[in-house]
Amino acid sequence: MATSQESLEGGSIVWIDCKSIAKSIEEDVRKRVDLLSFTPKLVSVVGTDDPSTASYLRSQKKKAEKLGIDFEIIKTSPGDFLSTLEKLAEDKNVNGVFVARPLPEGLDEKRVFSAVPVEKDVEGVNPENLGFLLYGEETFPPCTAEAVVKVLESVTEISGKKVTIVGRSVTVGKPLAIMLLKKGRDATVTVCHSRTQNLGEITRASDIVVVAVGKAHFLKRDMVKEGAIVIDVGINYVDGKWCGDVDSAVEEIAQVTPVPGGVGQITTALLFEHVVRAAERQKA
Amino acid sequence: MATSQESLEGGSIVWIDCKSIAKSIEEDVRKRVDLLSFTPKLVSVVGTDDPSTASYLRSQKKKAEKLGIDFEIIKTSPGDFLSTLEKLAEDKNVNGVFVARPLPEGLDEKRVFSAVPVEKDVEGVNPENLGFLLYGEETFPPCTAEAVVKVLESVTEISGKKVTIVGRSVTVGKPLAIMLLKKGRDATVTVCHSRTQNLGEITRASDIVVVAVGKAHFLKRDMVKEGAIVIDVGINYVDGKWCGDVDSAVEEIAQVTPVPGGVGQITTALLFEHVVRAAERQKA
Known part of the structure; x- marks a missing residue:
């Protein structure tokens, strides 16, 4: 399980370690570039x-x-x-x-x-690549959606889990839903958004919550089940500091990805992994 | 509201009237063919x-x-x-x-x-057309998924409703989820499948249940909330008769689309509507 512990004011917060995932993708990229x-x-x-x-x-x-x-x-x-x-x-x-x-x-x-x-x-971003996702083929999946999948695969068994995605964008929410439904991953997936009613009730009933709404402190502690896994895709600049969409109190009861230093760096690593993948395919 | 009543052994079953939806699509097709x-x-x-x-x-x-x-x-x-x-x-x-x-x-x-x-x-079925759905563009959506949307739009306000889709196929489950999430439709969408745990709990909490699994009598009465809307996409041949995926006892507590004479005939009407649409676009 890729997690790291940080002692904070006596308590113990379990962060999901995104750095090591990004690092291992980058190492793989460097090796394949050399080849x-x-x-x-x-x-x-x-x-x-x-x-x-x-x-x-x-x-x-x-x-x-x-x-x-x-x-x-x-x-x-x-x-x-x-x-x-x-x-x-x-x-x-x-x-x-x-x-x-x-x-x-x-x-x-x-x-x-x-x-x-x-x-x-x-x-x-090309509709054809997005459409391939529905056929279970992930040649060039959107990098952020793929980053979330990588994180989840590193910390849990996704199959049978209840996953709620908050946000229905074409870069995260919608493709991620399709990717988590893929045979073999087998998550049960709910997609919520600004028009969803009783959002907290839905997220509280979920094993995994992915938030991609672009609003600081959006996901509060009372919206999350104890022991849940929370993936924070938000990047917001508030009071001179970067933060995600997840309120800091959530960290006390759930495993959360940090922001900064979380999903974003895996996304960037995957972009370059896709460049190498494209080069390998074009060469072949 | 497009419903029709049938008196059955003293009780009253409210079917969702798919025939009139199919008929009005066909009338529109004939008019546009003439033009x-x-x-x-x-x-x-x-x-x-x-x-x-x-x-x-x-x-x-x-x-x-x-x-x-x-x-x-x-x-x-x-x-x-x-x-x-x-x-x-x-x-x-x-x-x-x-x-x-x-x-x-x-x-x-x-x-x-x-x-x-x-x-x-x-x-x-072309990945490019499926991918366009994620951008909210429905040039040629899969006919069955579109048929379900038409039925729902005829009987209810979709916005904010909890919709559960059982089945994750490329022709129904996945594109339908994307289409119901579209801005303006605004459903909260859950997709379930054979690996989903506690399915009945999820469907019972839903305002709308769409079943597309291809198993006769799959959705039982105790899996449905009273007053829910149930769309039966299944077509099964059992004991010399056609039936859907929804057990007949569900009709006593929910509004259900019939099989045969339900979603299937709208699907066929939409296929021909797409032929006319294609002809109009190619002419233009």
């Missing part, structure tokens, strides 16, 4: 001047360097967005294509993500 | 000698004639299956392509369904 006869390359396409996107892309660049993967950022105008993606589809030196969010205003999300070449879709 | 400058055409591709498939295709043919839609069955060998689909993709006289199940042995389901041309995929 390739070429250096794999990721291109991130960005269409806005959003400062948090720029900061995220800088950290992508750093991680790429660390893992031995070539990295390029292409800044493009809304009008050239689709043609840029078409060129990247043709470019044999590019193995993975990442589209930075937010998209420039006026661009249709579905049209843009459909234009990300399926075999270079390392983020799992 | 086209050409006769839309559906081709069903079949690879086996399965007798129940043959019987189903005969009923497709009858329905197509009734609705003014051209219909052709192409029998093909496993080796020619994919090239047949490619030819149908090119054929401008063909608006909709249906692939009959079961597929011939040895064919990979995902490869075959990926080869169904996206814009002629009237059954909603």
Whole structure:
């Protein structure tokens, strides 16, 4: 079981150890990069001047360097967005294509993500890759959803468990539900959202709760069963500090993933694992 | 509310009236066929000698004639299956392509369904069309899942309701979960299956139960809350009679869709509605 203990004011909090999961994925990535006869390359396409996107892309660049993967950022105008993606589809030196969010205003999300070449879709945004999930095929699953699956597989037996996912996004809630229902994983899955009634009753009856709503302190202690596993997918910046969607009191009764240093770093590791996977498949 | 009453041994059973839903879809189809400058055409591709498939295709043919839609069955060998689909993709006289199940042995389901041309995929089996569902776009949703949504929308306000789907197939359970979660529909959705523990407890706590497991008498009266809405997607042949997955005692306490004469006929009507939709889009 991948957990780590931290003593806090006399009590003992059991964190789920996401660092070691991320580390082992990164080690695997480095080994597989070495086995390739070429250096794999990721291109991130960005269409806005959003400062948090720029900061995220800088950290992508750093991680790429660390893992031995070539990295390029292409800044493009809304009008050239689709043609840029078409060129990247043709470019044999590019193995993975990442589209930075937010998209420039006026661009249709579905049209843009459909234009990300399926075999270079390392983020799992192309409808075809999402549709494959329903057939149980996870070629390029959305990285965050896959990160949650990895965490759960490292701390528990998922089969037969009651899992509640709070949040129905196309990057986390919906694909994660499909992935946890996959034969062999066999979770019983409930998806809740802003229109759900009696949310606390539903989460309290769950063995596992995944929260991806983007609201600090959203999941309170009285919404969680003692001994439950809680996966915190939120990233919120409050009072000069990063925190997740889970209120800190939950840690006293449940196993929780930390934020920062939790699911996010596994997500990033998996993005690069997908770049290597794409390179291996394109070579083959 | 689309319901019909039947007096039975002194009691009163409230059936959900699926016939009138199917009828109104068919009327709409006929009108839209008349507005086209050409006769839309559906081709069903079949690879086996399965007798129940043959019987189903005969009923497709009858329905197509009734609705003014051209219909052709192409029998093909496993080796020619994919090239047949490619030819149908090119054929401008063909608006909709249906692939009959079961597929011939040895064919990979995902490869075959990926080869169904996206814009002629009237059954909603191509991964790209399934993936679009996650983006909230229902161009060609799987017909049975869409039929369930139509029934629910005709008898209740879905928003905020607890819906439990029993069955996680790629034709019903998984796409239906995604469709009911869509913004505006806003159901809270749980998906159960053969590995679910305490199933009865989960279904009993639900406002709406959808059963798609293919087992006669599967959903018993003690698994359903009084006044619940129950959608029976099963079709089973037992002792010379067709029946669904819902035990007849459930009808005494819940609103149930009948089998036969329930969801199935709406599914067929929607298949032809998709053929017209495809024809309209291809013309445009």
